[in-house]
Amino acid sequence: MKIDNVLQIVDRLIFQERGKHLDNIQRVLILEVWKGNNYASIANIYHCSESYVRDSASKLWKILSAQIGEKIYKANFRSTIERLYLNSLYFSSDSVNNCDDRSKFFSEEKLFNSTSEQNTVIQKYHDLGLAPTIINFFDRQTELKSLSNAIFSNHAQLINISGFVGVGKTTLVKYFVDLYKNEFDIIIWESYSYPKNLDNFLINYFEKINKILLFNTSNLSNLENFIEVLKKIKCLIVFDDIHNLFIQKKLSGAYQNIYKNYQKMFEVIAQVQHQSHLILISQEKVIDFESFNNTSLYRLNLEGFNVPIVFLFRDTYFKDKKELVKLNNLYRGNCLFLNYIILTIKNIFTGSINDFLLHEKLFIPQEIKSIFDNLFDRLSTIEKEMIFFLTNKDNSITLKQIEESIHLSSSEIINALQSLYRRYLLEENHNNGITYFILHPLFKEYIASEIYNLTDENTQKVTNLISP
Numbered sequence: 001m002k003i004d005n006v007l008q009i010v011d012r013l014i015f016q017e018r019g020k021h022l023d024n025i026q027r028v029l030i031l032e033v034w035k036g037n038n039y040a041s042i043a044n045i046y047h048c049s050e051s052y053v054r055d056s057a058s059k060l061w062k063i064l065s066a067q068i069g070e071k072i073y074k075a076n077f078r079s080t081i082e083r084l085y086l087n088s089l090y091f092s093s094d095s096v097n098n099c100d101d102r103s104k105f106f107s108e109e110k111l112f113n114s115t116s117e118q119n120t121v122i123q124k125y126h127d128l129g130l131a132p133t134i135i136n137f138f139d140r141q142t143e144l145k146s147l148s149n150a151i152f153s154n155h156a157q158l159i160n161i162s163g164f165v166g167v168g169k170t171t172l173v174k175y176f177v178d179l180y181k182n183e184f185d186i187i188i189w190e191s192y193s194y195p196k197n198l199d200n201f202l203i204n205y206f207e208k209i210n211k212i213l214l215f216n217t218s219n220l221s222n223l224e225n226f227i228e229v230l231k232k233i234k235c236l237i238v239f240d241d242i243h244n245l246f247i248q249k250k251l252s253g254a255y256q257n258i259y260k261n262y263q264k265m266f267e268v269i270a271q272v273q274h275q276s277h278l279i280l281i282s283q284e285k286v287i288d289f290e291s292f293n294n295t296s297l298y299r300l301n302l303e304g305f306n307v308p309i310v311f312l313f314r315d316t317y318f319k320d321k322k323e324l325v326k327l328n329n330l331y332r333g334n335c336l337f338l339n340y341i342i343l344t345i346k347n348i349f350t351g352s353i354n355d356f357l358l359h360e361k362l363f364i365p366q367e368i369k370s371i372f373d374n375l376f377d378r379l380s381t382i383e384k385e386m387i388f389f390l391t392n393k394d395n396s397i398t399l400k401q402i403e404e405s406i407h408l409s410s411s412e413i414i415n416a417l418q419s420l421y422r423r424y425l426l427e428e429n430h431n432n433g434i435t436y437f438i439l440h441p442l443f444k445e446y447i448a449s450e451i452y453n454l455t456d457e458n459t460q461k462v463t464n465l466i467s468p
Contacts, residue, residue, distance in 0.1 A: 006034055006081055010064065017067040024185075025056045033057075033074055124185055125209055128177065131189040131238070137175045138309045138335065140168065147176055147300060151277050152183075156298035158270040159279045160286045163302035164424040164440065165371055166336030169281050170240055172302065177236065186235040192244045198261045202226055223265055230269070230276035243282040248378045251419040253287035263288060270294045283375075285422040304333025312338050316345055318353040327353055330362060332442065340367045362445045372446040375425070382408070386416040387425070387439065391447045396429060396436035 010030055011022045022030075032042045039057065043050040057074060064072040072080055150156040161169045174189075181187055186209060190201065202222035209229070220228070229235065245259040246252065255263050269278050270292050280286055289299050308324040312335065318324060331337045341356075344365055349355045356363075364372075379387070389406050390397070402413055417437060420426035425440050439447070 003031060003034060005085060006030060009081060009085060013067045014063055017063050026060050029053070029057050029060055030077075033077055039074075124182075126181055126184075126187040127208055128187065128189050130191040130240075131174050131177065132170060134171055134174050134178065137171065138168070138305065140172050140175070143172055143300060143302065144176060144179075147172070147298075148180070150298035150300075152180075154298070155275075155296065157274065157277055157296040158266060158289075158292075159277060159298045159300070160282065160289055161279060161300050161302060162282045162285050162424075164304070164332075164334065165283050165375070166334045167302050167304050168335050169302050171335075173238060173240075173279055173281055177238065183234070184236040185233045186229075187238075188235070189238045190240065192239055192241045195244050195256075195259060197258055198223070198265060223261075223268070226265075227268060227272055227274065230274040231272075233276070235276035236279070237276070238279045238281065240281045241283075242280045242286070243284045246284065250380050251383070251415055252284050252422045253419075267292060270296055283424070287422065304331075305335070306333060308333075309335065309338075312342060313353070316342060316351045316353050323353045323357060326357060332440075334442075337368055337442070340365050362442070364442065364446050364449065368442070369446060369450070372443060372450075375423070375443070376447075378423075380416075380419070382412055382416045383419055386413070386420065387443075387447055388451065390426075390437070390439045391444055391451065393438075396438040398434055398436055402437070 007022065007027060007030060010026075014026070015021055029042070032045070037045070039053045040050050043053045061072045061074070061077070064077075068080065068084070070080070147159070147161075150159060161173055163169050177187060177189070188205065188208065196204075199222060202225075205226065206222075242262075245255055245262055247254045247256050266278070266280070266286075266288050271294055285299070285301070289297055305328065308321075308328040313324060327341070328338070331341055341363070344363070345351060345353055345356045349359070376384070385408065386406075389402070399413070399417070402417075403410055406413065408416070417426060421428070425443050427438050427440060429436050429438075438444075
């Protein structure tokens, strides 16, 4: 009797009893017990404790006993399955013989890497200690479906979820993880608010998974071993706030020297075939996606909500829905910013959206100013010059108009515009084949109100940038 058929029979029995298919440790037990190996030998082969093997086996025999209706244990497991198979008590000969697809799935080659002398036992391991708890998930069904299709249908291996600060990038990804976590053997969420070098991440990664995953790391490098895990095991890795890997005060997307090996890792993950996924969450577009020529990439640019999320306004009152639409549009459907604004409306305007809108056209509270302070500090000198220039323009402006008005070379202008666009600080619209540029309205208001506090050197540049 072939081991493929054994695995198929036991899988069906377990599914009938529990509604779940064989997990990896159960497959290992079946394979090794069928060979005649005892629990101590199995533990030695797979580098785990004998007590763990015994406990797992006991659970397996109980499930099979309940489904078959007779006592099953290690000593009689093989004879019982052979009897079921030969007598066709549970499976017709047709269903057993016509099982090519199932046999391929349960084949030894699928279970283990046939070239490895050491094998791998997999248990699920989900480390979400650094991930936020999602209390409210607003209407992001379109984006959620797009992300799900990219991962499960198109098998995108490297994903970048980017967008302006506060639009809900992390919330979207965490909701996806919560919804589909059972689809992955390993999930690890890493925060890069305070970046770590790649070797530290990889060492920490293996320390975590080796608590439950009996993975024999070879003499390969940490990165090569990491890729081998991504090949053998279905992993979902999330890197949040990875824009902190980039150099500040330079054009967007350039890695700090100590983090440049991340760029190589992203390239390898995109180009080498495996069954896992790495999601990069950032406030800036990861420019590597522009140079990688690979269908295993997926990028989602997340924007604010086009319609008001009524739940946000539960502690306010308003005369009609137009007030909600106006407030939502003023703050670009940005949930984080709207939360700050609503707190101001509640505390200062007794919850009246109408009174708030009558008082000031575009109010920037201190919490948002602090966020914009950090964004401004990340900018290069040439980007700051471009921002000061655009702040003084009431309307959108073309590239030609910029070149005619500012004392910078064409290449400097284009690089600055490109970098600001990747940071979501610059917006563009098109009319009759002409592209017009304008600063993000909230950031523009912040610059206009703070321009004389942003250093004397930079404010002096404002007057020097505009041609006489």
